[in-house]
Amino acid sequence: MLELCNISTKYGQIPMLMEVSIKVDKGEAVCLLGANGAGKTTVLKxxxxxxxxxxGEVFFNGQRLDLxxxxxVIQAGIAIVPEREGLFPKLTVENNLLMGAYYEKDKQKINHRMEEVLTIFPKLKERFRRxxxxxxxxxxxxxGIGRALLADPQVLLLDEPSLGLAPALVHEVYAVIERIKKEKNLAILLVEQNALKALSVVERGYALQKGGIFLEGSSAELRENKIVVESYLSSCSV
Structure with missing residues (x-):
């Protein structure tokens, strides 16, 4: 469904990604692991x-996205939840959610999606007017996740969903990600430093270092890989 083929990028004259290739199939959850500055967010961007x-080239259902x-790209069916969510703080929860359905003109579809999101996130229903x-x-x-779901995407991109959260909240957010994966049958690409949590919900993963993919495999293979354990799992506690 989603494929990056030998992608290289620069910020100015500074190389960032170097021939990165990633695939995500329909209904599959894939994680991208790496330290700060490895290029994970650049992949999503x-x-x-x-x-x-x-x-290189980026394809989605056979269509070139990089052109x-x-x-x-958003209209084509890809939604992103940025690292800092990118919310509108002075707008209500309701209006922030509706921004996710910006391109949808059918009010009945919007209302149905809103009901689904509020069922998944009952706390947002409680704070709907705040x-x-x-x-x-x-x-x-x-x-941020709810707003992305209002777009009814085929692919969901999640950038560091555990960042800055207490352990209990990390568990709660990942429970939601697992529920979305099962109920919505979305393709999910998850960028995360918390390797332990990421590998608990995905089928496959890639490890990024200095702008290049140096490891890939199933979640089980990565959990047992010595480099992954030493680099990403030894410091994880949640």
Missing amino acids: TIISMVKPIK LPSHK NAGTLSGGERKML
């Missing part, structure tokens, strides 16, 4: 055409 590759502007800026960190994360 390249998928949604915020960063243009200097080499499209970002808004066309401004997003008043929410806790965990609630903001849920709102």
Whole structure:
């Protein structure tokens, strides 16, 4: 469904990604592991055409994404939850959610999606009329995911969903990700430093280091890999 083929990028004259190739199939959850600065977020930005590759191609259902502007990529069926959620703090929870359905004109479909999201996130229903800026960190994360689901995407990109959350909230957010995966049959690409949590919900994963993929395999294989254990799992406690 989603494929990056030998992607290379630069920020100015500084190389960032170097011939990165990643595949995500329909209904599959895949994680991208790596330390800060490894290029994980750049991969997501390249998928949604915020960063243009200097080499390589990005395909979604056979369509070239890297030739499209970002808004066309979103319309094609890809939704992203940024690292800091990118919410509108002075807008209500309701209006933040509705921003996810910006391109949908059928009000009945929007209402149905809203009901589904509020069923998944009952806390958002409780805070429906409150401004997003008043929410806790965990609630903001849920709102970011909920807004993405309002777009009814085929592919969901998640950038560091556990970042800044207490262990209990990390568990809650990942329980939601697992539920979405099962109920919505989405393709999910999960960027994460918390390797232990990421590998608990995905089928496969890639490890990124200095802009290049140096390991890939099933979640079980990566959990047992000595490099992954020493680099990413030894410091994980949740």
